């Protein structure tokens with residue numbers, strides 16, 4: 001028997017390829033399949049919102065510019081849109097992903113609605129850079145602290161991110177850890193032998209990196225590790241994604257004389273197709289609150305070489321699903337990558353990566369969000385003075 005009430009929920013997120021947007025969209029899709037009604041509120045159709053379902057809705061935040069505005073006030077347009085969707089669609093709950101500016105916009109929407117006699121509980125999910133990088137900057141910190149404390153529920157994607165949040169912000173709220181998840185129907189090893197043959201015609205090892213190519217991802221380290229590996233074994237590197245560091249690393253690979261074996265593929269819709277033919281995934285990030293891209297790789301049976309930062313030790317199992325090294329230790333990462341790529345070792349790493357990924361199957365994690373929503377709705381049935 002289905003004990004959980006079906007709810008009408010608004011999900012606010014970034015619609016881009018970034019981790020928080022992906023998690024929010026996949027969560028919404030899964031909730032819709034379970035019979036909840038899900039309203040996405042954002043400035044563009046979320047990139048992973050790729051199927052139709054009678055329970056899924058999309059509300060675009062339109063914001064007008066005006067010659068006076070050097071910076072169009074997106075947060076105000078978002079808050080106004082939240083007010084209108086909550087009222088017109090009779091939402092039960094708002095779930096905002098990434099604190100900046102979604103949590104503060106939700107607070108404003110909640111206050112406006114309260115002035116009209118409508119009570120809407122707000123759940124904020126902290127994803128990573130909203131806490132570890134951007135949020136702690138003095139230009140945002142007071143608003144981030146306030147809006148987290150004003151949320152009815154707060155979740156974080158790893159224990160480490162929860163710890164960091166308490167360390168750097170004056171937070172009085174309980175933070176519920178709900179790890180990220182993976183849809184194993186989508187992310188699974190597919191038979192793509194022709195593709196592998198085209199990229200690695202002589203049976204080379206295929207190394208993959210995906211990210212937004214921001215400084216925090218240390219893409220320069222990816223090139224260095226690959227440069228080291230390339231000296232030892234026939235190998236190719238595929239770089240997926242795009243961002244500010246891309247030109248620099250393209251140039252670096254030319255300087256190192258390895259550019260013929262490094263391909264930059266840009267942003268890809270079906271990253272799982274590339275992961276299906278990969279032998280190793282590199283994630284040498286400076287910070288990573290969870291490492292969703294690594295989980296996607298593991299689900300496609302790809303072992304991971306990563307740093308031991310943030311939430312990565314909560315995902316990776318050292319020496320089992322791959323290895324973790326200190327940030328910047330490219331020599332250690334190279335040694336460990338060579339160990340994994342040894343033909344005697346690779347098969348078991350691949351199997352173990354998949355086994356670990358299965359623990360994060362969306363079917364295991366979704367009920368945790370549903371139970372959490374239920375708790376928040378019950379607690380919020382008695383409105384506080386917030």
Ligand code: GMT
Nearest residue numbers: 018019020127128129288289290291292
């Ligand atoms: O990785 C990014 O820079 C994107 C960022 C985001 O919020 O879109 O990702 C963060 O959230 C992901 C989903 O929860 C996590 O898997 C990533 O580890 C986290 N990124 C960082 O902490 C740098």
